[in-house]
Amino acid sequence: MIDALIQQFESPLCGFSTGAALDVVHPAGVVRDELMQPHVYSKSEHATPVQSVPPLRIGVVFSGGPAPGGHDVLCGILNHLRPEDALIGFCNGPGGLLRSEHKVLTPDDIQLIEGVGGFDFLGTDRTKLSTTDQFNVVSDVIESMNISVLIVVGGDDSNTNALFLSDALFGRCHVIGVPKTIDGDLGYPPYLPVTFGFHTATQHYSRLVQQLAIDAVATKKYWHVVKLMGRSASHVALEVAHQVCPNACVLAEEIMVSGWHFLDVINYFSSVIHDRFLQKKPYGVIVFPEGMVGVIPEFQSFLSGDIGPLNECLLSIGASPLSMASVILDAHGNPNLSMLQSEKIIQDAIAAYLAHHYSDVSNVQLMAHFFGYTGRSEDPTAFDSAYALLLGKTAYELALSGVSSVIVGCDFSNQGVQPVGLPLIAMLHFDDARSMHVIQKQLVSTSDPDYQAYVQQKSDWVTLDVRVPRSAWFEYPYRFRFGDEW
């Protein structure tokens, strides 16, 4: 698969024209009719030859949380840029775009940043672009710098920005999205099955969790309670679970389906510890996504300012009650879950629950961990590097093809690698909680084959220990193992 990505990246530039039609319901009046193209753009010999396209001044901006491969997206564009084109990097995210913070990027930069993790070469932020005043400022910046195409490298919120920007800049500047996020929750299978950054982050976390499991088996005295990044969707935890087979794991979407409350989760983790204790294994690894707190009713109350229900649970098992901590929201309304030490709350609750309910279990030593930010700045894996280079090149080809309001996709079904442009409007939905139209987050679905495999296998993981030889690492996302389904 990596060879196929590289082959596509190295192939000559080509134009894109409308291909397969999509079944898209247009929300009336959200974006102008001209941008509501219900077609996927595919490579085409019949498109305008790219050599005859007038010079382009392209702006590019990173938006939202960093993800490994961002620098390769820049390299993917720079590698193919014609001498008559220019690439301007806006610094410090959409906020920096509003302030016109920028630097000119040149092919010489490739040797500095190719294969290098993080977003630090340009910087990023989470400014939400939604007001008329903001659109006017962006429009002035774009016009004063004579930018004809703006490439937004971002996740669901950033591509929501991109869609509304393409409307505001209509007729003056084309806008193209590039799908990034370690969370893996921006998708439109089969045209966009995965974002760049997801593979690297999950490989990184899998290694860390496996290292804890190895240490646990060697010393036979600790239980590691691991929270993994992944704010709304649990794709990261699911992918890591498939690689490492933790003794206990629970996903946010699983909790939604089962209707579990806080004590159901604590009971499940404690019962796994009890089972292993009876097998003379007073050690192991527990994994859960940070987004779990967004679906457990007692934590939901906590997030909206009421600590009462959570404290009632804690008191009922003899754990100390918590004092209310303030929850920070970003400009898009997302709570900052990294600051909320849920891994510590879960650790303390398990300890109390074991003491309260399992008198035969003694001396269980629990340790809490949070793996998140390091995975966002890791150097990209071979898959992510090749994928991000191709996404960058495809964004440039779409720019040459004169399309706007699209996000770059790549169809991996039928064992192939087919870059495409997807209309952003196809991914839009109305979010009742936020009362607005946004690009839809793709949660783990209970009908996903990787979720079903997880549900079938997880009871076998209770008794497992890591072994020598270790299991092989996945060269590309595990979900691709399910072939044409994706």
Ligand code: FBP
């Ligand atoms: P994006 O959706 O912007 O890619 O960011 C995802 C993420 O890494 C989440 O996993 C995490 O909850 C969040 O960013 C942390 O954000 P911040 O950088 O604001 O602390």
